[in-house]
Amino acid sequence: MYDTILVATDGSEPANRATDRAIDLAxxxxxxxxxIYSVDTRRYGSSVMGESSDVVADLETRGDELLSDIATRASVDVTEALRRGRPHEEIGSYADxxxxxxxxxxxxxxxxxxxxxxxxxxxxxYVDRPVMTA
Known part of the structure; x- marks a missing residue:
């Protein structure tokens, strides 16, 4: 029924539930x-903070940690993707x-x-794929 499943995370409790569901389905x-984890620098507006290399590096480090946690929890191999951009656009693009x-x-x-x-x-x-929320 499913050959390729994509799970998106931001580290929230709902994302953790979604991760558990995706692992079970896979x-x-x-x-x-x-x-996938998307670093969304737009959430800081156009301020210098949004493009600060320290802030972006911290967000990317957090994303790497979350993705590694998924790989550790999974009983299947996980391909990790760290992206920069609006999360829904990055999720849709990567899903494609x-x-x-x-x-x-x-x-x-x-x-x-x-x-x-x-x-x-x-x-x-906006994403033209089946979506499950948890």
């Missing part, structure tokens, strides 16, 4: 599992590159309240 269907059969992500991220988060909503609306 194991069940013997699918390739890819994990790997021809993902399914995208799995948290229904809200680090900054969201009780409703669906903006990244999850944008992926569901």
């Amino acid at each position: 194991s069940t269907f013997d699918a390739d599992l890819h994990a 590159e790997i021809d993902a059969d399914l995208i799995v992500l948290g229904n809200r991220g680090l900054g969201s309240g009780g409703e669906i988060g903006s990244t999850a909503e944008r992926v569901v609306r």
Whole structure:
């Protein structure tokens, strides 16, 4: 049913649930599992902080740690992708590159309240692939 699954993470609890679900699905269907983390410097606006090499390096380090954690937790091999850009665009672009059969992500991220988060909503609306939120 699924040959290639993409899981997106930001380190939030919903992303961790999504990761668990993606790992289970990849194991069940013997699918390739890819994990993506997008460094979104736009969230800092056009200020110098958004392009500061120290800030970007810290965000990339955090992304590497999160991706490594997924690889460690998984019972299948994981291909890790660290990108820079708007998360929903990077998720969609990478999903196209790997021809993902399914995208799995948290229904809200680090900054969201009780409703669906903006990244999850944008992926569901604009990415032309099946999406599962957790």
